[in-house]
Amino acid sequence: MNPFEIPGPQLRRMGETRPVPGEVAALHGWLHSRRLVLLKTLLTRAERAQLPAAAARALREHWALLEDAELHDPAAARGALGYPAAGNWLAHALAAPSGDGFVAALAGLGPLAATVATAAGCDFRLDLTAQDQRLTLPGLGSYRTGAQRVRMVATGDTVTFLPQGGRPTSLLRDALRGPQAPAPAPPPTPWRPLSPLPGAPAVLDDQDPHLAQETGRAGLAGLLPAGVTAPDEACEWRELWARALDLLHEADPERAAEVATLVRAVVPVLWKPDGRASATRLAAPWAVLTTLPETPEEMAEVLVHEVQHSKLAVLGGVVQLNHESAEAVYRVGWRSDPRPLGAVVQGTYAHLALADLWGRFARRASATPAERAAARRRAADYGAQVDHALFLLLGSGQLTREGTEFVEGMRHRYERLSSPGGRAVAGYADNADNAADTADAGNTENAADRLTNGHFG
Incomplete structure (x- = not known):
């Protein structure tokens, strides 16, 4: 069994939208493996791109720092690598055009490596490129500077930014790597957390x-x-x-x-x-x-x-939940435009959770009678949307075996919500269901567990 083969009962439980024990750890583990696959996909592309010597040296240095951080504090490194902005950079870099565009995008590995190493408590020294007059460390903040290059030096409890031709700024490492309570009147500093x-x-x-x-x-x-x-x-x-x-x-x-x-x-x-x-x-x-x-x-x-x-x-x-078809599109209650099946799965899953949520809002002890009635209406509206969407999904013929298990979990949850003893059925019809605008690449079935074993041609 490959490490990402998810048993049917687990998929059905996840389909119900309710939090279940162990789910958070599983989600974080899957995301981390996906990030490693994408990083190694990026590394493979870089090896084949015949980078300029300076870019190749920088890439080796940045990758080595990621490996050091993972060895030094695996949990902290994993947390920093899982921050959403790291995924946005990866998508940007994987989609960058060949040549100068790819080289420029690849430089973003430096700030990411610095962030991961800062979180893991590593000592390091890196020369990094600022963009639009700032050096951004994803999940931490940004350092404002007019310089194109900034040297970042981490030693013990202190992290120092040395802009090319400018004055250094030193901060405690803990002030960078953890959200701090906002100060009423912070002293002027180039660092913006x-x-x-x-x-x-x-x-x-x-x-x-x-x-x-x-x-x-x-x-x-x-x-x-x-x-x-x-x-x-x-x-x-x-x-x-x-x-x-x-x-x-x-x-x-x-x-x-x-x-x-x-x-x-x-x-x-x-x-x-x-x-x-x-x-x-x-x-x-x-x-x-x-x-x-x-x-x-x-x-x-x-x-x-x-x-x-x-x-x-x-x-x-x-896991693949459905097969897409350019011809097969569906109309759902929360959108005016026809949607591909993957978007219907996404929207149904989110709206099922909202049906549940508004049913629970209606039962709040502090709710007024008017608030209870409004919440019940919202729950019923979402329930009707989910009911129709489940009919479309289960009759589509486009669900995989895993997708069928997952949607059966949604159906089971909906039936419980809509039963006379468990009525809790629910709008915020968001503008961007299934905002599938990423350039993710790679095959998670071949995910490695670590960042090591990278090499450069």
Whole structure:
């Protein structure tokens, strides 16, 4: 049995959308293996590309540092490598055109290696390339500089940035690698950390350079990255996050724990004027791309919705759930445009979780009669959408054996929700279901467990 052959009962349990014991560890393990496969795919392409000597030396140095970090603290290295922005960079690099474009994209391995080594507690010295006047360390923050090159030196508890021709900046390593409580009036510094979100290891991340490099709205399913520049903006995001988690804790403690454990980043985005939307990039699970919700209920819905997309993005990287057909498209209740079957699987999975969520909102002890009635209507609306979509999926003839097991799990959960004794059936019809805009490559069935054994021609 290959390491990613998932038994039918496990697929059915995952299809029910409810958190189950051991699922988080499995998801993280699958994502890590996928990241290693993609890194080695990138390495293979680099070996065949006949890189310029300087780029080849840098690649060897960056790869060696990744190996050192993994040996020094495997858990910390794995966590840093699993950050969503690392997946966005990998997708960007794998899709880069040959020649100068690929060489430039490959330089992004340096900041990633520096981030992983910082998290793992390694000492190192790297010369890194800044882009658009900043050096971004994915998941940590960015160093603003007018220099094109920055030397980063980590020794013991201290990390120092030495911009070419500029003054050095030294910080405690712990101030870089862990979200810190926001200071009321931080001293001016070129280092801009990511803003932590309370009650979880998640951060508010508006610094991913590879989202900004997308080709307009087409690259992010109609969304555009948004910067958070004013302190009161970050406070508004943090307050909404905290109130949404409190709401989830009251209505569904297991779901609250799932969101707090799995979400690594909330990424502010813009859509059409006054429009609200959210999305998940398949290349970057555990990042919730969203416009600013108006209420804690809406924020909770967005988080639960996009976590399901992330879970399915990770699962879809290790098992094939369906066969696609250019001719076969389906109409579903949450979209006006016809969708391919993979998008129907994604949307059904997310909306099933929302049917469950709104049913639980209706049973909250603190809910008013009007809130209960509104929540029941939302649950019923989502339930009707899921009912129709399940009919399409099971009658499509496009599901694999694994996909059939998974969808049977969804059907079982829906039947429990819609039964007279368990009625909990549920909109936030997000604008970007199945935002499959990644350039992932490689075969996870051949995933290696470590970064070692890389070589360069």
